[in-house]
Amino acid sequence: MTMNRQETEQLIQEVLEVYPEATGKQRAKHLMANDPSLEKSNKCIVANKKALPGVMTARGCAYAGAKGVVWGPVKDVLNISHGPVGCGQFSRAGRRNYVTGHSGVNVFNDINFTSDFQEKDVVFGGDKKLAKIISELDTLFPLAKGVTIQSECPIGLIGDDIEAVAKKSARDIGKVVVPVRCEGFRGVSQSLGHHVANDSLRDWVLHGRDDDPGFEATPYDVAITGDYNIGGDAWSSRVLLEEMGLRVIAQWSGDGSIPEMQITRHAKLNLLHCYRSMNYISRHMEEKYGMPWMEYNFFGPTKIAESLRKIAAFFDGAIQENAERVIAKYQPIMDAIIAKYRPRLEGKRVMLFVGGLRPRHVIGAYEDLGMEVIGAGYEFAHNDDYDRTFKELQDGALIYDDATSFELESFVERLKPDLIGSGIKEKYVFHKMGIPFRQMHSWDYSGPYHGYDGFAIFARDMDMTLNNPCWQKLKAPWQRASAETIQAAA
Amino acid sequence: MPNVMLRNNAAGQLVFYVTKKDHEETVVALEHAGPGAWGGEMELADGSRFYLEPFDQPPKLPLTVRVKRL
Numbered sequence: 001m002t003m004n005r006q007e008t009e010q011l012i013q014e015v016l017e018v019y020p021e022a023t024g025k026q027r028a029k030h031l032m033a034n035d036p037s038l039e040k041s042n043k044c045i046v047a048n049k050k051a052l053p054g055v056m057t058a059r060g061c062a063y064a065g066a067k068g069v070v071w072g073p074v075k076d077v078l079n080i081s082h083g084p085v086g087c088g089q090f091s092r093a094g095r096r097n098y099v100t101g102h103s104g105v106n107v108f109n110d111i112n113f114t115s116d117f118q119e120k121d122v123v124f125g126g127d128k129k130l131a132k133i134i135s136e137l138d139t140l141f142p143l144a145k146g147v148t149i150q151s152e153c154p155i156g157l158i159g160d161d162i163e164a165v166a167k168k169s170a171r172d173i174g175k176v177v178v179p180v181r182c183e184g185f186r187g188v189s190q191s192l193g194h195h196v197a198n199d200s201l202r203d204w205v206l207h208g209r210d211d212d213p214g215f216e217a218t219p220y221d222v223a224i225t226g227d228y229n230i231g232g233d234a235w236s237s238r239v240l241l242e243e244m245g246l247r248v249i250a251q252w253s254g255d256g257s258i259p260e261m262q263i264t265r266h267a268k269l270n271l272l273h274c275y276r277s278m279n280y281i282s283r284h285m286e287e288k289y290g291m292p293w294m295e296y297n298f299f300g301p302t303k304i305a306e307s308l309r310k311i312a313a314f315f316d317g318a319i320q321e322n323a324e325r326v327i328a329k330y331q332p333i334m335d336a337i338i339a340k341y342r343p344r345l346e347g348k349r350v351m352l353f354v355g356g357l358r359p360r361h362v363i364g365a366y367e368d369l370g371m372e373v374i375g376a377g378y379e380f381a382h383n384d385d386y387d388r389t390f391k392e393l394q395d396g397a398l399i400y401d402d403a404t405s406f407e408l409e410s411f412v413e414r415l416k417p418d419l420i421g422s423g424i425k426e427k428y429v430f431h432k433m434g435i436p437f438r439q440m441h442s443w444d445y446s447g448p449y450h451g452y453d454g455f456a457i458f459a460r461d462m463d464m465t466l467n468n469p470c471w472q473k474l475k476a477p478w479q480r481a482s483a484e485t486i487q488a489a490a
Numbered sequence: 491m492p493n494v495m496l497r498n499n500a501a502g503q504l505v506f507y508v509t510k511k512d513h514e515e516t517v518v519a520l521e522h523a524g525p526g527a528w529g530g531e532m533e534l535a536d537g538s539r540f541y542l543e544p545f546d547q548p549p550k551l552p553l554t555v556r557v558k559r560l
């Protein structure tokens with residue numbers, strides 16, 4: 001059953017009833033029924049606001065945004081989780097940002113480096129310890145291209161001067177040392193961490209080779225920004241661009257490196273996948289180096305073809321022809337995949353609750369498979385993300401910003417979707433409710449999902465999850481209605 | 491006096507963007523848009539108005555500037 005706008009509004013009212021009045025009023029501003037004709041979201045939905053005390057939110061902290069999302073995938077830096085050991089250890093390697101290289105030799109993003117704060121460090125300050133760690137790391141890992149200092153909560157509380165340590169250490173070891181002020185208590189979600197990390201890239205890394213004339217640019221250089229290579233996403237995107245005749249000179253930040261970032265300014269076009277986490281640096285590079293940026297979407301054949309054409313339009317006729325050739329080459333393969341999976345998935349209804357770009361970007365991929373997205377929400381989006389969502393989502397679909405666990409569960413109980421795409425925190429709750437679930441932050445240990453190759457895997461995964469025979473086994477045989485099934489079981 | 495970034499969007503419209511607030515609006519009216527002077531009072535699509543100290547020449551966009559709320 002697809003709901004119209006009125007029914008969705010009514011559902012929202014009913015779910016909000018259990019809240020105390022003030023809470024209900026606040027939460028009502030974060031929920032709405034989609035109206036694709038809307039241009040601007042600021043009149044109809046409130047986003048990027050502090051979660052209310054007492055509700056269960058799925059958000060993370062600024063450190064998670066900076067270290068986990070933006071800096072974590074950079075392969076040739078040593079990310080020091082500066083503070084107590086837990087923040088880094090419990091988030092270590094959870095996002096499966098794939099890289100090429102040898103761990104511990106020239107790539108380091110699956111290792112947890114921490115200053116392991118103890119009581120005495122809090123009392124006497126950790127700056128000396130930090131300087132020592134940086135020089136030790138430089139001795140142990142000579143091939144690293146830099147060090148970042150990812151501040152955890154205590155660092156901001158005790159007022160350590162990590163910027164001074166970074167400056168001095170950078171001189172001592174002759175490499176990039178980046179202080180990232182991403183203490184977890186800053187901002188309302190991981191989103192501020194993205195911003196802080198972008199600013200640290202801008203201030204401490206980006207200009208490093210500005211007066212190095214060594215790079216030989218071509219008219220077809222592009223950069224991939226906001227792709228974290230989860231399960232190999234950036235690679236399956238990159239091959240398409242290369243087949244088109246473009247040269248990808250930098251990946252931000254999945255499988256990316258410091259030297260790549262410093263030559264990005266030579267790119268003719270900056271391709272931005274995750275707008276939320278890297279629009280800041282893209283806007284900065286546009287202002288400083290005159291490098292235009294463009295959002296694209298590599299989920300599902302329809303959107304990929306659209307994006308390839310949009311990207312090609314920026315270049316000359318040869319590239320445009322190549323783009324058509326690439327699309328024509330993959331179309332039959334995609335048609336075969338759709339022919340195989342669409343009959344198994346047709347008409348299934350999906351609810352999404354993910355981070356900063358998936359709730360809108362994957363809609364096209366589901367629609368290619370004949371599925372419909374009936375509800376979508378972001379953990380930490382801002383209003384400009386919702387501006388971009390309305391057009392993608394069908395009329396009357398439910399939109400929830402920073403949904404609380406109670407709201408999400410109630411919506412699911414009422415809407416009874418066939419599939420939910422969300423994070424690990426939601427996964428087992430919905431498994432227990434008997435609803436097929438995909439973890440859409442890091443593709444449930446699968447991937448890549450970007451590009452044509454990714455769509456093949458995406459379609460298989462959705463089928464595998466939805467049509468898994470286990471969902472029919474949730475009822476005990478004697479509870480099943482028909483006698484036939486009882487006989488079959490016996 | 492917010493810090494804003496002015497840029498042209500794909501459709502060629504002038505866009506006003508406040509990073510801290512993620513506030514992005516198109517500029518619907520600009521007092522001085524020609525050569526000789528560029529800036530002055532500007533009105534955004536949402537009806538709010540700002541003042542930008544005029545430049546002598548149209549500047550190279552995007553550009554971060556300070557503006558005054560009117």
Ligand code: SF4
Binds near residue numbers: 063064183184
């Ligand atoms: S909120 Fe603070 S203590 Fe918790 S994970 Fe984030 S940085 Fe660490």
